Amino acid sequence: MKWGKVGRKNMFMGEYIHTIDGKGRLIIPVKFREALGEQFIVTKGLDHCLFVYPVAEWNVLEQKLRALPFTQPDVRAFVRFFFSGATECELDKQGRILLPANLREYAQLEKDLVLVGVSSRVEIWSQTLWTDYSRQAEDAYASAAESLVQLGI
Numbered sequence: 001m002k003w004g005k006v007g008r009k010n011m012f013m014g015e016y017i018h019t020i021d022g023k024g025r026l027i028i029p030v031k032f033r034e035a036l037g038e039q040f041i042v043t044k045g046l047d048h049c050l051f052v053y054p055v056a057e058w059n060v061l062e063q064k065l066r067a068l069p070f071t072q073p074d075v076r077a078f079v080r081f082f083f084s085g086a087t088e089c090e091l092d093k094q095g096r097i098l099l100p101a102n103l104r105e106y107a108q109l110e111k112d113l114v115l116v117g118v119s120s121r122v123e124i125w126s127q128t129l130w131t132d133y134s135r136q137a138e139d140a141y142a143s144a145a146e147s148l149v150q151l152g153i
Contacts, residue, residue, distance in 0.1 A: 010035035010054065012117030017127065019111050024104055025096045029115060032122050033095055042103060044085030048129055050099070050107045052089075052122040099124075 016029045028036065032052075041058040045051035053061065065082070068075045085106065089097040099109065112127035125133070137144075 011119055012122050013119070014117045016115045018113055018115060020099065020104070020109055020113055024099045024101065025092075026099055026113070026124070027094065027096050028091065030095070032115065032117065033091060036122070039088055039090050042087055042089050042097070042099065042124070043082055044103065044106050045123055047133060048107055048126075049116075050103055050109075050124040052124060053120070057120050 012032060012035060014029075014031065016032075018027055018029070020026045036052065036054050040055060041053045043051050043053075065079055068079070070076055070079070085103060087100055087103065089099075091097060103109075107124060108126040108129060109124070110126065114125045114127050114130040116123045116125060116130070
């Protein structure tokens with residue numbers, strides 16, 4: 001199973017390899033489409049990937065970010081970056097979305113890419129960046145697990 005429901009909340013998981021066409025259109029995997037709905041938000045994520053949020057999850061995140069103290073420069077910088085890259089996407093009849101050029105450029109999306117389910121969001125990665133990131137993360141996986149144990153997880 002690559003996607004599931006926990007209670008009533010959607011949870012994204014799994015890894016899907018796809019391509020983006022010359023016009024910037026990307027097919028969203030069926031399992032992700034079901035949880036994202038017809039419209040959702042795509043924005044600049046961390047590590048040069050894109051974050052994809054269902055509208056309800058985006059609204060929760062937006063409220064949390066709105067509550068942060070805008071007088072702090074790092075908060076202002078993050079919020080500007082995060083929201084300036086945000087766009088509302090709508091599925092076409094083939095289950096595709098059109099990613100704006102600025103987001104494709106930010107995430108270095110050219111042809112081959114990977115969509116990754118990460119609990120409450122989907123991430124869109126260049127396949128090259130994802131492969132590099134995965135190798136580094138794999139090397140640090142045991143160390144990260146030890147840190148999580150210390151946090152009580």
